[in-house]
Amino acid sequence: MPQARTPQVAPAPPAAQRAARYWLMKSEPDECSIDDALAAPHQTVPWTGVRNYQARNFMRDDMQVGDGVLFYHSSCAEPGIAGLARIASATRADPTQFEPESPYFDPKSPPAQPRWLLLDVQALRKTRLLPLAELRAVPALASLRVLQRGNRLSITPVSDEEWAAVQALL
DNA sequence: GCCAACGTTGGC
DNA sequence: GCCAACGTTGGC
Numbered sequence: 001m002p003q004a005r006t007p008q009v010a011p012a013p014p015a016a017q018r019a020a021r022y023w024l025m026k027s028e029p030d031e032c033s034i035d036d037a038l039a040a041p042h043q044t045v046p047w048t049g050v051r052n053y054q055a056r057n058f059m060r061d062d063m064q065v066g067d068g069v070l071f072y073h074s075s076c077a078e079p080g081i082a083g084l085a086r087i088a089s090a091t092r093a094d095p096t097q098f099e100p101e102s103p104y105f106d107p108k109s110p111p112a113q114p115r116w117l118l119l120d121v122q123a124l125r126k127t128r129l130l131p132l133a134e135l136r137a138v139p140a141l142a143s144l145r146v147l148q149r150g151n152r153l154s155i156t157p158v159s160d161e162e163w164a165a166v167q168a169l170l
Numbered sequence: 171g172c173c174a175a176c177g178t179t180g181g182c
Numbered sequence: 183g184c185c186a187a188c189g190t191t192g193g194c
Binding site: 052053054149150151152 | 186187188
Protein backbone atom coordinates (compact mmCIF):
# COMPACT_ATOMS: atom_id res chain seq x y z
CA MET A 1 0.00 0.00 0.00
CA PRO A 2 1.68 3.25 -1.08
CA GLN A 3 1.87 5.88 1.54
CA ALA A 4 0.47 9.33 0.94
CA ARG A 5 3.20 11.58 -0.37
CA THR A 6 4.57 14.02 2.08
CA PRO A 7 5.29 17.54 0.85
CA GLN A 8 8.91 18.10 -0.15
CA VAL A 9 8.96 21.51 1.46
CA ALA A 10 7.28 22.37 4.72
CA PRO A 11 4.87 25.29 4.36
CA ALA A 12 5.98 28.55 5.91
CA PRO A 13 4.71 28.79 9.47
CA PRO A 14 1.78 31.14 9.96
CA ALA A 15 2.69 34.47 11.46
CA ALA A 16 1.17 33.46 14.78
CA GLN A 17 3.76 30.71 15.11
CA ARG A 18 6.75 32.95 14.58
CA ALA A 19 8.87 33.81 17.56
CA ALA A 20 7.79 37.42 17.25
CA ARG A 21 6.77 40.20 14.89
CA TYR A 22 8.86 42.72 16.76
CA TRP A 23 12.55 42.73 17.60
CA LEU A 24 15.16 44.62 19.55
CA MET A 25 18.43 45.03 17.69
CA LYS A 26 21.60 46.27 19.37
CA SER A 27 24.02 48.54 17.61
CA GLU A 28 27.03 50.33 18.97
CA PRO A 29 26.47 53.99 18.08
CA ASP A 30 30.18 54.33 17.34
CA GLU A 31 29.59 51.80 14.56
CA CYS A 32 26.07 52.67 13.44
CA SER A 33 23.81 54.97 15.43
CA ILE A 34 20.16 55.68 14.69
CA ASP A 35 21.35 58.96 13.15
CA ASP A 36 23.76 57.07 10.90
CA ALA A 37 20.98 54.74 9.78
CA LEU A 38 18.61 57.64 9.10
CA ALA A 39 21.33 59.31 7.02
CA ALA A 40 21.99 56.20 4.93
CA PRO A 41 20.52 55.79 1.44
CA HIS A 42 16.84 54.87 1.81
CA GLN A 43 17.50 55.13 5.56
CA THR A 44 18.59 51.52 5.20
CA VAL A 45 21.68 49.73 6.47
CA PRO A 46 22.86 46.13 6.09
CA TRP A 47 22.92 44.63 9.59
CA THR A 48 26.42 43.25 9.34
CA GLY A 49 28.52 41.49 11.93
CA VAL A 50 26.11 39.13 13.68
CA ARG A 51 28.29 36.24 14.81
CA ASN A 52 26.03 34.41 17.20
CA TYR A 53 23.98 31.40 16.16
CA GLN A 54 20.85 32.28 18.10
CA ALA A 55 20.74 35.74 16.61
CA ARG A 56 21.46 34.37 13.15
CA ASN A 57 18.63 31.87 13.51
CA PHE A 58 16.18 34.62 14.38
CA MET A 59 17.12 36.33 11.12
CA ARG A 60 16.99 33.10 9.14
CA ASP A 61 13.83 31.58 10.60
CA ASP A 62 11.63 34.26 12.08
CA MET A 63 12.28 37.78 10.91
CA GLN A 64 10.24 39.03 7.99
CA VAL A 65 10.06 42.19 5.93
CA GLY A 66 7.93 44.72 7.77
CA ASP A 67 8.64 43.48 11.27
CA GLY A 68 9.08 46.30 13.78
CA VAL A 69 12.49 46.99 15.33
CA LEU A 70 13.52 48.77 18.49
CA PHE A 71 16.87 50.31 17.58
CA TYR A 72 19.03 49.98 20.69
CA HIS A 73 22.33 51.71 21.42
CA SER A 74 24.77 49.48 23.33
CA SER A 75 28.30 49.81 24.70
CA CYS A 76 28.07 53.56 24.95
CA ALA A 77 27.61 56.37 27.44
CA GLU A 78 23.81 56.21 27.31
CA PRO A 79 22.59 52.70 26.51
CA GLY A 80 18.94 52.41 25.60
CA ILE A 81 16.30 52.44 22.89
CA ALA A 82 17.11 55.27 20.51
CA GLY A 83 14.79 54.80 17.56
CA LEU A 84 12.31 52.76 15.57
CA ALA A 85 13.03 50.77 12.44
CA ARG A 86 11.69 47.99 10.29
CA ILE A 87 13.05 44.88 8.64
CA ALA A 88 13.52 45.79 5.01
CA SER A 89 14.83 42.66 3.29
CA ALA A 90 15.17 38.92 3.44
CA THR A 91 18.48 37.47 4.60
CA ARG A 92 21.57 37.08 2.47
CA ALA A 93 25.17 36.11 3.18
CA ASP A 94 27.10 38.67 5.22
CA PRO A 95 30.03 39.53 2.93
CA THR A 96 32.33 40.54 5.78
CA GLN A 97 32.74 36.92 6.84
CA PHE A 98 34.88 36.41 3.71
CA GLU A 99 36.98 39.58 4.06
CA PRO A 100 40.28 38.84 5.82
CA GLU A 101 40.76 42.50 6.69
CA SER A 102 37.35 42.73 8.35
CA PRO A 103 36.95 42.39 12.11
CA TYR A 104 34.04 40.10 11.26
CA PHE A 105 36.16 37.75 9.11
CA ASP A 106 35.43 34.09 9.78
CA PRO A 107 38.02 31.83 8.15
CA LYS A 108 35.94 28.78 9.00
CA SER A 109 32.90 29.87 7.03
CA PRO A 110 32.69 27.88 3.78
CA PRO A 111 31.93 30.25 0.88
CA ALA A 112 29.65 27.64 -0.68
CA GLN A 113 27.63 27.49 2.52
CA PRO A 114 28.01 30.86 4.23
CA ARG A 115 27.69 30.57 7.96
CA TRP A 116 26.62 34.15 8.67
CA LEU A 117 23.68 36.14 7.39
CA LEU A 118 22.49 39.69 7.41
CA LEU A 119 19.37 41.55 6.42
CA ASP A 120 18.57 45.18 5.74
CA VAL A 121 17.15 47.41 8.45
CA GLN A 122 15.35 50.62 7.54
CA ALA A 123 15.36 53.33 10.17
CA LEU A 124 11.97 55.01 10.57
CA ARG A 125 12.61 57.65 13.19
CA LYS A 126 14.75 58.69 16.08
CA THR A 127 12.98 58.65 19.43
CA ARG A 128 13.91 60.26 22.69
CA LEU A 129 16.41 57.98 24.39
CA LEU A 130 14.75 55.41 26.61
CA PRO A 131 17.51 54.45 29.04
CA LEU A 132 17.66 51.11 30.79
CA ALA A 133 16.64 52.57 34.12
CA GLU A 134 13.41 53.93 32.63
CA LEU A 135 12.64 50.66 30.89
CA ARG A 136 13.22 48.72 34.09
CA ALA A 137 10.68 50.88 35.87
CA VAL A 138 7.84 49.78 33.56
CA PRO A 139 6.08 46.66 34.87
CA ALA A 140 4.91 45.64 31.39
CA LEU A 141 8.57 45.45 30.34
CA ALA A 142 9.72 43.24 33.19
CA SER A 143 10.47 40.36 30.86
CA LEU A 144 12.01 42.36 28.02
CA ARG A 145 15.02 40.28 27.08
CA VAL A 146 17.50 43.12 27.01
CA LEU A 147 16.72 43.84 30.67
CA GLN A 148 17.45 40.32 31.85
CA ARG A 149 20.57 39.59 33.81
CA GLY A 150 23.44 38.44 31.67
CA ASN A 151 21.68 39.14 28.41
CA ARG A 152 24.15 39.40 25.53
CA LEU A 153 22.16 38.53 22.45
CA SER A 154 22.29 41.29 19.87
CA ILE A 155 18.90 40.40 18.39
CA THR A 156 16.01 39.50 20.69
CA PRO A 157 12.28 39.01 20.15
CA VAL A 158 9.88 41.60 21.56
CA SER A 159 6.32 40.54 22.38
CA ASP A 160 3.30 42.45 21.13
CA GLU A 161 2.65 43.61 24.70
CA GLU A 162 6.24 44.79 25.16
CA TRP A 163 6.12 46.63 21.85
CA ALA A 164 2.93 48.40 22.88
CA ALA A 165 4.41 49.32 26.25
CA VAL A 166 7.44 50.90 24.58
CA GLN A 167 5.25 52.84 22.15
CA ALA A 168 3.32 54.18 25.13
CA LEU A 169 6.53 55.70 26.50
CA LEU A 170 7.27 57.67 23.34
C1' DG B 171 30.35 14.25 25.28
C1' DC B 172 32.38 16.54 29.30
C1' DC B 173 34.23 20.57 31.05
C1' DA B 174 38.01 23.90 31.99
C1' DA B 175 40.05 27.69 29.78
C1' DC B 176 39.52 31.43 27.14
C1' DG B 177 37.50 35.42 24.64
C1' DT B 178 33.70 38.62 24.25
C1' DT B 179 29.90 41.44 25.68
C1' DG B 180 28.26 45.30 27.84
C1' DG B 181 26.52 47.79 31.98
C1' DC B 182 28.43 50.28 35.48
C1' DG C 183 38.85 49.77 33.64
C1' DC C 184 36.26 46.31 36.30
C1' DC C 185 33.92 42.25 36.34
C1' DA C 186 29.88 39.09 35.85
C1' DA C 187 27.84 36.35 32.53
C1' DC C 188 27.82 33.92 28.63
C1' DG C 189 29.32 31.36 24.19
C1' DT C 190 32.95 28.87 22.00
C1' DT C 191 36.91 26.03 21.74
C1' DG C 192 39.59 22.09 22.20
C1' DG C 193 41.89 18.44 25.01
C1' DC C 194 40.75 14.25 26.82
